[in-house]
Amino acid sequence: MSPTYIGLVRLTFRELWARWVTLGLFIVSTLAWLMVTFALNIDVVEGSLAGFRVFGDDVMPTDVDTDPSDLLNTIVVTIQAAVAGAAYWVAALLGLFATGPILASSLEPGRSGLLFSKPAKRSTILNAHTTGVVLVAALITVYLLGMVFLVMSLKSGIWNFRFLLAIPLVVTMFSVMYSVMVLVTVISRSSALSLIITYGLIFSSIVLAAKDEIAPQITLPWRNVYLGFYHVIPKFAEVTRTVAQLAGIEPVNNLYPLASSVAFGLFVYTVAVFVLKRQDL
Amino acid sequence: MNTSYIPGPDVSIQVDSVSKFFGSPHKSSSVHALDDVSLTVTKGEVFGLLGPNGAGKTTLVKILLGLVTQSSGNASIRGIDTRKFEARKPIGFLAENHRFPGFLTGAQLLMYYGQLSGVDRSYIKKRIPVLLDQVNMAKWANTRIKKYSKGMMQRLGLAQALINDPDVVFLDEPTDGVDPVGRLEIRRILNWLGDQGTTVFLNSHLLSEVEQVCDRVAILNNGAVLAEGSISDLTKTTTGTYTISVAGSANIPQSLQTVLGEIQDRSSSGIVRFNPAISDRESLNQLIDSLRAHAVPIESISRVRRSLEDSFIDLLDSPVD
Numbered sequence: 216m217s218p219t220y221i222g223l224v225r226l227t228f229r230e231l232w233a234r235w236v237t238l239g240l241f242i243v244s245t246l247a248w249l250m251v252t253f254a255l256n257i258d259v260v261e262g263s264l265a266g267f268r269v270f271g272d273d274v275m276p277t278d279v280d281t282d283p284s285d286l287l288n289t290i291v292v293t294i295q296a297a298v299a300g301a302a303y304w305v306a307a308l309l310g311l312f313a314t315g316p317i318l319a320s321s322l323e324p325g326r327s328g329l330l331f332s333k334p335a336k337r338s339t340i341l342n343a344h345t346t347g348v349v350l351v352a353a354l355i356t357v358y359l360l361g362m363v364f365l366v367m368s369l370k371s372g373i374w375n376f377r378f379l380l381a382i383p384l385v386v387t388m389f390s391v392m393y394s395v396m397v398l399v400t401v402i403s404r405s406s407a408l409s410l411i412i413t414y415g416l417i418f419s420s421i422v423l424a425a426k427d428e429i430a431p432q433i434t435l436p437w438r439n440v441y442l443g444f445y446h447v448i449p450k451f452a453e454v455t456r457t458v459a460q461l462a463g464i465e466p467v468n469n470l471y472p473l474a475s476s477v478a479f480g481l482f483v484y485t486v487a488v489f490v491l492k493r494q495d496l
Numbered sequence: 497m498n499t500s501y502i503p504g505p506d507v508s509i510q511v512d513s514v515s516k517f518f519g520s521p522h523k524s525s526s527v528h529a530l531d532d533v534s535l536t537v538t539k540g541e542v543f544g545l546l547g548p549n550g551a552g553k554t555t556l557v558k559i560l561l562g563l564v565t566q567s568s569g570n571a572s573i574r575g576i577d578t579r580k581f582e583a584r585k586p587i588g589f590l591a592e593n594h595r596f597p598g599f600l601t602g603a604q605l606l607m608y609y610g611q612l613s614g615v616d617r618s619y620i621k622k623r624i625p626v627l628l629d630q631v632n633m634a635k636w637a638n639t640r641i642k643k644y645s646k647g648m649m650q651r652l653g654l655a656q657a658l659i660n661d662p663d664v665v666f667l668d669e670p671t672d673g674v675d676p677v678g679r680l681e682i683r684r685i686l687n688w689l690g691d692q693g694t695t696v697f698l699n700s701h702l703l704s705e706v707e708q709v710c711d712r713v714a715i716l717n718n719g720a721v722l723a724e725g726s727i728s729d730l731t732k733t734t735t736g737t738y739t740i741s742v743a744g745s746a747n748i749p750q751s752l753q754t755v756l757g758e759i760q761d762r763s764s765s766g767i768v769r770f771n772p773a774i775s776d777r778e779s780l781n782q783l784i785d786s787l788r789a790h791a792v793p794i795e796s797i798s799r800v801r802r803s804l805e806d807s808f809i810d811l812l813d814s815p816v817d
Contacts, residue, residue, distance in 0.1 A: 217614065218614055218615065219611065219613070222608055222610075223612060225611070226597075226612075229599070229600070229604075230597060233597070233599030233600075323595065324593070325591065325593050326594075326595045326596075326597075327563075328561070328563055328589070328591040328594070329589065329591055329594055329596075329609070330612070331563055332561040332562065332563060332587070332589045332591075332666075333584060333609075333612040333613055333614075334581055334582065334584040334585040334587075334613060334614050335581060335614075336581050493565075495558070495563070495564040495565065496558070496563040496564065
């Protein structure tokens with residue numbers, strides 16, 4: 216890697232730290248895993264579940280026929296899947312909100328001239344910036360989910376390594392949504408607009424995720440428009456299920472939401488690079 | 497696109513018939529920022545680009561830095577097309593109204609921006625104290641930039657522009673906000689850079705400063721080069737290089753009045769000032785002899801020294817062909 220690329224990644228890291236973004240996300244993540252630590256109380260006696268309390272309330276299932284050792288496994292994995300799903304949303308929404316203004320400030324007059332007059336391709340500068348942001352998001356995700364994994368595994372004695380597969384998924388979907396922010400910021404120079412559009416897409420994905428229920432209710436040709444949106448827009452909400460499935464014990468039966476979202480992210484990012492290369496700064 | 501042009505080995509900056517439209521050239525709303533601009537800056541030259549606001553100076557500098565792409569024509573730095581990022585390897589740049597990240601210290605900024613210029617960390621580490629000392633900022637090296645004054649920011653900006661030991665330095669209003677002592681230091685650095693063989697491309701509104709440091713200047717107006725040349729070329733007078741003040745004009749014969757020209761100024765004490773159309777010492781002495789012969793009392797004789805500002809204003813006021 217060239218000194219220019221490394222320098223740009225370091226500068227992005229430094230800026231995220233100076234703007235309290237890294238520390239803020241670190242504190243929120245710490246609070247999250249501490250909450251999991253203190254909220255869940257799992258009593259394990261000889262490998263079987265003897266007691267299960269959430270915030271001090273006994274929620275031990277009593278009317279199930281499941282073997283106590285299987286029950287322990289089911290509860291731990293279910294909780295982990297739920298935590299992974301929640302972390303996916305929190306990490307993405309919070310991470311996007313925190314990192315959004317960084318690119319816009321780099322492209323402001325007075326800074327962009329200094330940055331883009333350096334002997335580096337514009338694509339290299341943008342890639343290095345994105346690398347820095349995604350690396351910080353990845354570190355925070357590894358810390359949050361890693362600590363949850365460690366705490367729950369130590370408490371229960373069940374080491375569900377599949378839970379860790381949620382980490383790359385969270386980072387990947389963060390990157391997909393960040394690419395939208397990059398494109399909007401490159402075009403508009405507005406971090407507020409980039410957040411509005413990105414969050415808009417995320418919340419639209421909730422409506423689009425219910426396509427099996429909604430689409431039959433819509434008449435043609437609007438149904439095709441709705442389905443067109445479904446196929447184009449990143450399926451952020453639907454991927455939550457994939458995250459939970461990966462973290463839990465269910466098989467992942469549909470990778471289309473993830474694959475099409477990644478394709479969308481790559482396309483949008485490529486357009487952002489293309490636009491930036493042609494812009495007069 | 498003409499790519500056959502190969503500049504000579506001493507040419508640092510070459511601008512060849514560069515035009516720039518913002519917006520479509522066929523639409524009335526488009527802005528014609530540069531119109532067929534050509535100029536050459538040789539190695540080691542301190543070159544000044546002058547012009548009123550909106551003349552196209554910033555656009556030209558941005559084209560040379562690869563920040564803006566020209567609509568037509570060619571621009572190169574040391575023979576490399578400015579549209580290629582490789583052209584920016586030997587350059588340093590201090591932008592007008594630049595904004596450095598306030599969370600960095602002066603030394604950290606030089607380290608990061610040095611790295612962005614592709615310079616090795618170990619080399620930058622050695623260079624930081626030297627440069628900070630040169631711009632008189634050594635004692636502020638570890639202070640955060642957000643605490644710097646405007647003048648300190650400019651001096652740090654200059655150090656930043658020199659961190660990669662550039663062959664060509666672009667400076668946009670480098671003394672903006674700097675106190676007179678700081679300006680003197682910056683002028684000293686610019687002269688030193690020129691002596692070292694570094695090409696300096698200076699964009700400044702302060703004409704007196706340009707006059708003091710630049711070897712050559714170009715004056716830009718409405719996107720076109722109005723004049724280009726050395727300071728002495730541009731400040732050369734066309735009407736005469738002397739003024740003669742005499743006590744009263746009653747005794748001056750008609751033949752001498754033709755040489756003396758029109759009265760430029762008449763004081764309340766009767767002193768009349770002329771700007772005769774002569775430019776050499778011999779003609780001046782002949783004129784003095786003639787005035788003495790006709791008993792015209794001479795009050796004073798002085799050499800006319802036009803400033804760059806005078807030439808600049810004259811050029812801008814002159815009608816366009």
